[in-house]
Amino acid sequence: MARPRKEQELDIARRAVEETIRLLAQQGDFDVPLTSVAQAVGCTAPALYGHFRNKNALLRAARDEGFGRLYNEKFAVFEQMRGDPFGYLRDGSYAYARFALENPTLYRLMFSPPPKLGVSDDPWSSEAGRQVLSLLLTGLRSSQEHGYLPGADLQRYGFMFWSTIHGAVSLNIQNRLLDHAAKWDSTQSVIDALMEMIAATGPAKHPITS
Amino acid sequence: MARPRKEQELDIARRAVEETIRLLAQQGDFDVPLTSVAQAVGCTAPALYGHFRNKNALLRAARDEGFGRLYNEKFAVFEQMRGDPFGYLRDGSYAYARFALENPTLYRLMFSPPPKLGVSDDPWSSEAGRQVLSLLLTGLRSSQEHGYLPGADLQRYGFMFWSTIHGAVSLNIQNRLLDHAAKWDSTQSVIDALMEMIAATGPAKHPITS
DNA sequence: TCCAAGAACTGAATGACATTCAGTTTGAGG
DNA sequence: CCTCAAACTGAATGTCATTCAGTTCTTGGA
Incomplete structure (x- = not known):
């Protein structure tokens, strides 16, 4: 199980920011597990590291x-x-x-x-x-x-x-x-x-x- | 190694708050490891649980x-x-x-x-x-x-x-x-x-x- | 059409911490 | 002196973030 189909090319970065903002609002707190962002996007946590240096970078993007x-x-x-x-x-x-x-x-x-x-x-x-x-x-x-x-x-x-x-x-x-x-x-x-x-x-x- | 000498009776709670505030200022951030508070006070992390329900309670006390x-x-x-x-x-x-x-x-x-x-x-x-x-x-x-x-x-x-x-x-x-x-x-x-x-x-x- | 290279992921491993728990030691009352 | 409870401790557990060694597609050339 690895590289996914071509359909969702560059969606992950955009969707990750979107879902992060949604989860931020839902949880009412900054410490949203990367795992839940990944799950909401439909990938695994390590996959996000291909688009953001780390969790802080993702939060910065959301900001x-x-x-x-x-x-x-x-x-x-x-x-x-x-x-x-x-x-x-x-x-x-x-x-x-x-x-x-x-x-x-x-x-x-x-x-x-x-x-x-x-x-x-x-x-x-x-x-x-x-x-x-x-x-x-x-x-x-x-x-x-x-x-x-x-x-x-x-x-x-x-x-x-x-x-x-x-x-x-x-x-x-x-x-x-x-x-x-x-x-x-x-x-x-x-x-x-x-x-x-x-x-x-x-x-x-x-x-x-x- | 367990119960310490009578000298420092109820100091831990007070000192923990004090050291927490100091470490808060030093690190410039909320996520001060309980371990470092304990170390600054001179005890182990679990010892703090005898004085505060959890880390949030300690931060509330500092607040x-x-x-x-x-x-x-x-x-x-x-x-x-x-x-x-x-x-x-x-x-x-x-x-x-x-x-x-x-x-x-x-x-x-x-x-x-x-x-x-x-x-x-x-x-x-x-x-x-x-x-x-x-x-x-x-x-x-x-x-x-x-x-x-x-x-x-x-x-x-x-x-x-x-x-x-x-x-x-x-x-x-x-x-x-x-x-x-x-x-x-x-x-x-x-x-x-x-x-x-x-x-x-x-x-x-x-x-x-x- | 087929193949090599590398892009884009994945599962599993590592390391911080917070928190819990089963002892262990000491002070106090009898 | 002896027992009991208080006050700790070391070790164990669970939750993440982050890293890494594979694995599987896609793509560009033969």
Whole structure:
């Protein structure tokens, strides 16, 4: 029993990442046995070593895929909101929070990875996070051009903005006493408070309705 | 070779927690082998099972100890700042951030614990976090009595305040490209921005100097 | 069409650990 | 002094990750 039929050529790498993300969500924890990933894919554990140097590399790939998905969701909102930077900041933040609350374990893998993943060695990983941040900065810059946050240091405010949302999402994910709806309400409340503060700096009469 | 001399009666439990925290910091990761904790304490791994149900219980104890230390540091600032609630908010936040940046792995264990720790089952753990939050709320309440944040919903602002600082600290801990000083500067900048916003709502003439 | 080379897997072996268990030694009460 | 229970220990078990020596397809040339 060895080399399989030609049908499933390069599927293993893609499927392994996919199944890893699924198992991550299912088990709610990082320590997914390689064996179960292999079983879900339909091969044996050693076969995965032909596609990933080791388990950490597989988790890194899952993490990168997570950043890709998050970026895509934020980018979709970005395009849909062209011309309304304030609306983008709000709905982009909602999208970010929704992604985090719907994929809590993946989100934790993205933003609180075990150091042994060797994330710092991989230029890609910090790049992916940077792309998400740059999308936020673009939104802030546009908002500033529309009269909000006059004279503010965007780098500084951008980081604070991100910190607030990341913090709210992290604390809510961690709090097991809350159900999904309560986590969402709590996070949304923080985002709304943040948007109110930005709205207060801008041209009057901007409704906060979502 | 079995039961040791009477000298080190109940030291093992205490020392195990201490050494675990030390090894956590040294290895920068949660998966500290029980064997190394035992070795550091001066016993064998099975001996630890007489004091902790399992490794997760030991990590939970280390986590609780972390909350205790954080609370003590914040409480010290609190007592030292009686009568200056705004100053307490600022210096208490600095103390919080300093604790997190100086004990990054312990902080991660406290706020992004692996679900398998079974933290949710333990009423103590959420209690410890709640005590830290209540200290913040007391500071906000006092600040409000001194004229800041007039009419604000403190529960809501308290959570946003905590989210911002926790987020800034988490993102800075995670960013391996920054050295310690840079992480501190970045975090301090977020805290200062937050304090400026609160100061802006209060009685005029409050200097922001630290 | 047939064949050699190597790609892509597999089963079995190795090594870390956590956890359990059957002793073994020592302190304390009678 | 003697018995008992507490507090440990060494050895055994089980769960992974990772490695390795085969084994079986696929492919490109004769």
